[in-house]
Amino acid sequence: MSNKISHSTLSFTLVITGAPYSSQAPQTALFFARAAVAAGHRIDRVFLYGDGVHLASALASPPSDEPNWSRQWCEFLNQNAVPGVACIASALRRGIVDEREQKRYELGANNIAAPFSIAGLGEWVEGVARSDRVIYFHGGS
Amino acid sequence: MASIRTLHILNKRPGHPAFKSCLSSLENQDALLLTENGVLALVDKGLTLEGCVYALSPDLKARAIPGDASVAQAIDYDEMVALTARAQRVISW
Amino acid sequence: MKTLVIMNQAPYGDWSGREALDMAFSLAAFDQPVALLFTGDGVNWLRREQEAAAISQKAVDRNLAAATIFGVTALYADQQSCHRFGLDQHTMIAGITLADTNAGLLGEYDHVISLS
Numbered sequence: 001m002s003n004k005i006s007h008s009t010l011s012f013t014l015v016i017t018g019a020p021y022s023s024q025a026p027q028t029a030l031f032f033a034r035a036a037v038a039a040g041h042r043i044d045r046v047f048l049y050g051d052g053v054h055l056a057s058a059l060a061s062p063p064s065d066e067p068n069w070s071r072q073w074c075e076f077l078n079q080n081a082v083p084g085v086a087c088i089a090s091a092l093r094r095g096i097v098d099e100r101e102q103k104r105y106e107l108g109a110n111n112i113a114a115p116f117s118i119a120g121l122g123e124w125v126e127g128v129a130r131s132d133r134v135i136y137f138h139g140g141s
Numbered sequence: 142m143a144s145i146r147t148l149h150i151l152n153k154r155p156g157h158p159a160f161k162s163c164l165s166s167l168e169n170q171d172a173l174l175l176t177e178n179g180v181l182a183l184v185d186k187g188l189t190l191e192g193c194v195y196a197l198s199p200d201l202k203a204r205a206i207p208g209d210a211s212v213a214q215a216i217d218y219d220e221m222v223a224l225t226a227r228a229q230r231v232i233s234w
Numbered sequence: 235m236k237t238l239v240i241m242n243q244a245p246y247g248d249w250s251g252r253e254a255l256d257m258a259f260s261l262a263a264f265d266q267p268v269a270l271l272f273t274g275d276g277v278n279w280l281r282r283e284q285e286a287a288a289i290s291q292k293a294v295d296r297n298l299a300a301a302t303i304f305g306v307t308a309l310y311a312d313q314q315s316c317h318r319f320g321l322d323q324h325t326m327i328a329g330i331t332l333a334d335t336n337a338g339l340l341g342e343y344d345h346v347i348s349l350s
Contacts, residue, residue, distance in 0.1 A: 128345060158242060234350065
């Protein structure tokens with residue numbers, strides 16, 4: 001993360017640590033991300049950590065009159081070609097699994113929502129080292 | 142526009158331990174941005190906020206918190222992004 | 235790029251403190267300068283002789299005592315919080331630097347993380 005002060009284009013890493021439906025973090029982060037892209041900034045990656053990994057579940061099914069934050073995030077990531085990464089240690093503990101981890105641990109199913117992927121904290125360290133700004137969206141309770 | 146040394150983003154209700162930690166870390170050239178439950182600080186009579194304070198307008202509206210411009214400037218997400226770009230560093234509490 | 239990870243959550247009752255520690259150790263593993271600040275309820279991570287096996291969790295006091303070997307540059311504890319929870323050099327693990335949180339410690343870091 002550089003200390004560049006600029007009104008021009010910056011690169012951001014967004015880290016979401018609060019879960020959908022138990023915190024406001026994924027919503028605030030999504031509105032922030034949309035505004036950042038609209039202002040011409042680049043989002044290097046969105047990293048889900050701790051309870052934030054629940055956002056990568058393809059199985060969350062809120063009532064039809066409530067926003068589906070996982071789906072809205074996936075749409076944003078797809079439209080803007082932004083990588084979405086769930087921390088592997090946080091994700092496996094909480095039952096967020098991709099096909100590779102399903103095979104590795106011989107689990108009955110996988111549930112990660114595309115385009116989210118699962119990777120290690122090294123992805124976050126890369127953001128800390130390279131992005132101009134790393135912004136955290138935590139749970140509120 | 143004056144430069145911001147540290148932008149503190151505070152999404153915790155005033156009773157949360159991190160709320161106090163955040164306020165006690167504020168320094169002269171810093172700015173405070175209240176988001177989510179943090180905006181309750183503007184109607185908490187036990188609190189006096191000083192310095193450069195912003196509050197996220199959608200969170201104020203959602204909670205029917207009257208924005209007092211003499212205490213905090215209400216901003217939208219575009220302005221929140223601009224603040225994070227202006228600040229030398231950002232701490233989310 | 236110096237990072238300070240603030241540990242302000244009590245141990246064992248939820249996972250966020252453990253996951254904050256993982257972040258710090260991960261930065262250190264990638265040779266990024268990182269320090270830890272224990273403050274508020276978080277100073278309770280520093281008690282000696284934790285027996286987390288009693289609740290089927292992994293104890294972290296030994297990891298913390300070895301943190302500087304893993305590359306964490308310093309472990310700070312907020313003096314007032316230690317006082318509040320009755321922690322002193324006899325009850326705390328070794329290698330902790332007492333600090334006054336408000337005395338500009340945060341200002342020395344480019345990147346400050348508070349997972350709370």
